[in-house]
Amino acid sequence: MSKILTYLAVQDGKIKRASLEVLSHCRALAQEHGWTVESVLLHPDARSLATTAQQYGAETVYYMDHPQLQAHLNAPFLAALHAVITHANPHVVAFASSEAVKDMLGALAVRTQAAVLSDVASFHIIAGGVEAKRPVMASKLIARTQAQGARVLVSVRAGAYTAEEAPTEAALVPLPFTFDVDTLKQQVREVVQDALGTLDLSETQVVVAAGRGVKDEAGKALVTQLADTLGAAIGASRAVVESGLFPASAQVGQTGKVVSPDLYIAVGISGAIQHVAGMQNSRVIVAINKDGDAPIFNYATYGLVGDLYAVLPPLINEIKQVLPTTPE
Numbered sequence: 389m390s391k392i393l394t395y396l397a398v399q400d401g402k403i404k405r406a407s408l409e410v411l412s413h414c415r416a417l418a419q420e421h422g423w424t425v426e427s428v429l430l431h432p433d434a435r436s437l438a439t440t441a442q443q444y445g446a447e448t449v450y451y452m453d454h455p456q457l458q459a460h461l462n463a464p465f466l467a468a469l470h471a472v473i474t475h476a477n478p479h480v481v482a483f484a485s486s487e488a489v490k491d492m493l494g495a496l497a498v499r500t501q502a503a504v505l506s507d508v509a510s511f512h513i514i515a516g517g518v519e520a521k522r523p524v525m526a527s528k529l530i531a532r533t534q535a536q537g538a539r540v541l542v543s544v545r546a547g548a549y550t551a552e553e554a555p556t557e558a559a560l561v562p563l564p565f566t567f568d569v570d571t572l573k574q575q576v577r578e579v580v581q582d583a584l585g586t587l588d589l590s591e592t593q594v595v596v597a598a599g600r601g602v603k604d605e606a607g608k609a610l611v612t613q614l615a616d617t618l619g620a621a622i623g624a625s626r627a628v629v630e631s632g633l634f635p636a637s638a639q640v641g642q643t644g645k646v647v648s649p650d651l652y653i654a655v656g657i658s659g660a661i662q663h664v665a666g667m668q669n670s671r672v673i674v675a676i677n678k679d680g681d682a683p684i685f686n687y688a689t690y691g692l693v694g695d696l697y698a699v700l701p702p703l704i705n706e707i708k709q710v711l712p713t714t715p716e
């Protein structure tokens with residue numbers, strides 16, 4: 389029987405939401421085509437994380453637990469994935485798109501003799517391969533691409549699918565991690581959190597993003613307060629990253645991160661196509677802008693025309709009334 393293997397990336401001791409989204413989609417594809425869906429976990433605590441993979445429908449979970457698999461480094465993760473793919477022999481290997489995955493995909497394709505479709509918005513199985521849709525030219529166009537072959541690697545943007553529980557009695561299969569750690573030329577000493585806090589833009593359900601309308605530290609404090617009240621991650625347009633008000637890690641858009649939270653609040657952002665490319669798949673978009681003709685309102689579910697310095701303080705107070713405790 390043909391099979392799909394999904395790679396479940398781990399961050400802060402939890403399987404990333406984006407990986408569970410990909411697993412849910414692969415489970416649906418497997419059901420549709422009579423395939424099986426399996427998962428792979430690489431982490432020092434992989435065995436205990438496997439129960440989450442079972443909850444989301446993996447039929448078999450391969451895992452390697454080794455201290456070297458705590459923080460991402462290409463060489464050990466490539467070796468581990470190569471070994472799991474050789475062992476499991478899947479036709480399709482699906483990943484949630486991330487910087488780490490982008491970094492590994494080419495080398496993994498060479499080692500496993502696979503074709504690659506990277507950073508796609510959606511994919512499905514066709515005779516002899518995989519067909520995917522990928523936004524191109526700052527999402528102005530959608531390219532339909534196909535990869536044919538005995539093995540296809542595909543990475544999918546966060547938010548493309550919904551993670552849905554579908555508990556299984558998955559077989560848990562430990563595999564040995566045989567990488568020689570003495571050959572490593574780099575080490576991860578520390579993973580540094582940026583100044584905007586610990587919430588990962590691509591993993592949170594709510595994002596509050598600031599644009600050039602946020603002119604100073606007082607504006608930034610308002611955006612931060614709104615984000616803290618909602619338990620949201622903070623995003624930014626390129627304009628305020630270039631001005632130095634927000635770190636590059638917060639940039640959303642064509643040359644920043646692609647996010648698709650349940651709620652995206654764009655504060656003082658005009659809605660340039662390069663920004664929209666990174667957030668237009670958010671489920672609900674709220675735009676706050678003093679210019680009623682700003683293009684962001686074309687994408688917004690709800691729009692608030694007004695000066696953010698006047699709008700945000702009462703809005704934050706109102707939210708605090710209905711949401712008295714800060715969400716986890």
Ligand SMILES: Cc1cc2nc3c(=O)[nH]c(=O)nc-3n(C[C@H](O)[C@H](O)[C@H](O)COP(=O)(O)OP(=O)(O)OC[C@H]3O[C@@H](n4cnc5c(N)ncnc54)[C@H](O)[C@@H]3O)c2cc1C
Nearest residue numbers: 599600601625626627641642643644656658662663678696
């Ligand atoms: C190759 C390329 C790649 C790019 N990649 C990205 C990317 O990844 N991400 C990105 O964001 N941009 C990117 N850009 C830049 C993009 O084109 C825009 O310049 C940028 O998104 C504009 O940011 P902004 O909306 O914050 O600023 P502006 O376009 O200047 O908009 C500011 C908005 O704030 C409003 N405003 C002003 N004062 C207030 C106030 N007091 N209250 C309420 N509203 C107010 C204004 O009405 C205006 O609509 C890229 C550009 C290029 C050429």
